[in-house]
Amino acid sequence: MIRLLPTVCLWFTSLVIVSGAEKSPCKFQEFSESDQLRLRAGETVVWSQSLRPREPKKVSVLSAILLAVPLKDAWAVVDDKEGACEYISDLEKCRIIEKNGNEELVEQTTRPPGAPRSFTYTLRHEATFPTRMDFRRESGDLRDIEGSWVFDEVDGGTKTLLIYALHIDAGMLVPQRLIRRSQEKQLPVVLIAIRDHLAVQKSQGICCQPPESVPQGGAVAVPSAPLP
Numbered sequence: 001m002i003r004l005l006p007t008v009c010l011w012f013t014s015l016v017i018v019s020g021a022e023k024s025p026c027k028f029q030e031f032s033e034s035d036q037l038r039l040r041a042g043e044t045v046v047w048s049q050s051l052r053p054r055e056p057k058k059v060s061v062l063s064a065i066l067l068a069v070p071l072k073d074a075w076a077v078v079d080d081k082e083g084a085c086e087y088i089s090d091l092e093k094c095r096i097i098e099k100n101g102n103e104e105l106v107e108q109t110t111r112p113p114g115a116p117r118s119f120t121y122t123l124r125h126e127a128t129f130p131t132r133m134d135f136r137r138e139s140g141d142l143r144d145i146e147g148s149w150v151f152d153e154v155d156g157g158t159k160t161l162l163i164y165a166l167h168i169d170a171g172m173l174v175p176q177r178l179i180r181r182s183q184e185k186q187l188p189v190v191l192i193a194i195r196d197h198l199a200v201q202k203s204q205g206i207c208c209q210p211p212e213s214v215p216q217g218g219a220v221a222v223p224s225a226p227l228p
Helices: 033-040 071-079 082-086 176-203
Strands: 045-050 059-067 091-100 103-110 119-128 132-140 144-154 159-169
Touching (some): 033 059, 045 176, 059 144, 059 176, 071 159, 071 176, 082 091, 103 132, 159 176
Antiparallel strands (some): 045 059, 059 159, 091 103, 119 132, 144 159
16 A cells, blocks of 8 residues: 655665654554554555655655564575575566675666666665665666665564665656656565565575574574665
C-alpha cells in the first residue's frame, strides 16, 4: 500500500542536510499502529518524500518490510551484492571493483521493467553495522543515484525491520514522475525477493538462528559492507 507516513525520525545524515531536514520513520515503533499491523501481516509499506530540504524536487521513494529473521542474517543477505543477481530480477550483473574497510566500489548493470535497455554504473557503498548501509553513484549511466538500507531489531531481535530508500535521476531520458511510479512498484518487489531468499536459506539451515541460540562467547561474523 502506498502511503505518506508521518514525519517522526531524523533521516540518514548522509542523505540530508541535518539542519532543518525532513524526518521519516526509521524504527518499527515509529510507524503508525495501522502500518505496524500491515508489516506484521507480511505487507510492504511505501512512501515518498524529499530527503533534502534545499532540493524539494529531489524525491526519494522508500519502502519497508518486516523480516522474520535476526538482524545479522538480514544484513548478510543485503550485504552480498554479487549474490543478489540470483534472486533480484532487475539486476543483471554486479561485481565488487575495490574494497577498503567498510567501503566498497561496485559496478552493476540493471534493467528496470519496461526500460528500452540496460544501465551500467558504479556505486560507492558505505556500511555502518548494525544500523545502515548507504550508497551513491560515482560514474556510468544515469545522472544521479543515491540511497540507503536501514535496519532495526524487532521483537527482541527475532525479527528485523528493513527500509530501502532510493533516488534515481535518469537525466533527460525518463521523467522523474515515471521513475518514482516505477520505484513505488519495484522497491517492494526487491524487499519481497530478499524475504523469500531468506526463507530459502532458513529452510536449508543456512541462516536465521534466534539470538539466544548463538554460542556463548562466540562472535557472530558479519560482513562489513552493503548491496545495490
